[in-house]
Amino acid sequence: MKRGSSLLTSYRIGVSLLTPAASGLLLWRRGKGKEDPTRLGERRGHAGRARPDGPLAWLHGASIGETLAILPLVERLTRRGVSVLVTSGTRTSAQLVARRLPPGAIHQFVPLDVPLFIRRFLDHWQPDLALFAESELWPNFVHALDRRGVPLILVNGRLSERSFRRWMRAPKAAEALLSRFAFCLAQSPADAERLARLGAPRVAVAGNLKFDSPAPPADPRTVASLQALTAGRPIWMAASTHPGEEEIAIAVHRALAKRYPSLLTIVAPRHPDRGPEIAAMAQESGLAAARRADGMQPDRAIDLYVADTIGELGLFYRLSPVVFMGGSLVPHGGQNPIEPAKLGGAILHGPHVHNFTDVYAAIDRARGALPVNDARALAGALSELLSDPGRMRTMGRAGIGAVEALGGALERTIRAIDPFLVDLRGGASG
Known part of the structure; x- marks a missing residue:
């Protein structure tokens, strides 16, 4: 018998005894919409x-x-x-x-x-x-x-x-x-x-196989339609956000709107089922919010657009020249920045990126990304980048080069x- 097999055997027996409970767990998860x-x-x-x-x-x-x-x-x-x-x-x-x-x-x-x-x-x-x-x-x-x-x-x-x-x-x-x-x-x-x-x-x-994955797809007609709808507006995206970061995105929008009154903020939560909660939060803060899952469009009347659908991150990465990666201003460990980097987005991220330490380090070294420590620093970095499209493009090219080199x-x-x-x-x- 292999060393440690007794522990694994105990685990196997214990789980077997809990088989009815496992079925009950699945039914509970189904009721919560998780299955x-x-x-x-x-x-x-x-x-x-x-x-x-x-x-x-x-x-x-x-x-x-x-x-x-x-x-x-x-x-x-x-x-x-x-x-x-x-x-x-x-x-x-x-x-x-x-x-x-x-x-x-x-x-x-x-x-x-x-x-x-x-x-x-x-x-x-x-x-x-x-x-x-x-x-x-x-x-x-x-x-x-x-x-x-x-x-x-x-x-x-x-x-x-x-x-x-x-x-x-x-x-x-x-x-x-x-x-x-x-x-x-x-x-x-x-x-x-x-x-x-x-x-x-x-x-x-x-x-890392993720460096060899193709950029997330998007329907070219939908991309063109949204680009026409948002033409001339400064846009930034908070991608794969976790609880606590949506409040930061709302506060950042309110701070930046003084300088950029036509600003569009896109929030794509890590868990799309939180869309209604985020839209309500934005509205309570005085922002006009709309949800993608409701079929709404980010027209001129919308301040904050909640991208709460599945499989459309490629669309919004193409729409936004600068992307804040979520899970990094809260102690989650950061979400993967490879996809927006492949599409030429300038990346911003918080200090909590231990889930993808090597990836962020490579993009940071190439100057394709900027670290920010809090909401105030995020607002400051966004304000500078939105006023300097050339710098955003330079960061985007650097990010592309960094992820290609790691393929x-x-x-x-x-x-x-x-x-x-x-x-x-x-x-x-x-």
Whole structure:
């Protein structure tokens, strides 16, 4: 028995005993709008689709960011003639993936980490290869794949210092878990070192797949329409905001409106279902607000526009020349700035960016981004940038260069997993 296996066995038994509670949890989440009621069976391991014939690779990403990062890998695998099952755990990720999956790929919601649900899932799909993205280390899934002899690879692997310290409280369990991975491909040398110290036997640095993801799409006609509607107005965007940051965006707008009376502020909350709350907050502060989800347009009468729809960040990044990245003025850890940087936006961010330390450091070094410590500093930076379009364009070009220089993870990942793909296709390399 592998070291730490007793802890994982205790976890597996404990979760099995809580299977009825897990079903109850799903029903509670459905009532809160956190689960798709038409696909709730998938979260219990019941398949919503037939398994395709031939070899099947299973790729899993927890939420939007992880799932979007693996889509280029999905496309490369399907081009090799491998059918791909993509799983994720959130409604928003499912909605985005449905629009972007290539032919030959299927999406399902991932089951909860409950042995009964996992057994149903694996009995139906029978994957020949499993690739988990970033930090998805679910013990029962890992155990079940190991028992069935399915090679498991961690791609775009990430392990923060905080998560590493938590795992170090149970190092034998961490080793027992990570030793079951055939390969761990880390985003950075620091991630690779932490994974190796926890017991991963084969670790390599491949880089961050998010740098190789294409810029988020947008319908050119919709872009042109909104650009015509907002022509001549100074615009800034607060993207992927968290509670506390919308109040800051409102205060910043009110401060800047004295100098820029036609200013348009776009707020895209990390969780779009908070749209009504944010619009009401803006109206209570005396701003004219409208919501995208209501079908409203950012016309001249609107001060603050809430972009509370799914899959339209590419549209608003194209509309706004300067973007504040949320999750960074509150202690969340920052949201990923790669997408707006790819589209040439000048980036502003707060001090709390530990979720993407290397990414922000690279864009900061290239002078494609500016750090701000509070609402007053954000207002000051925006005031200066909105009065200097040339500087915004220079920052945008620098950001593009920074993220392009950090690309290449997709090719390195493909090369690393190629031996597994050869085995998957019966020895015929694609």
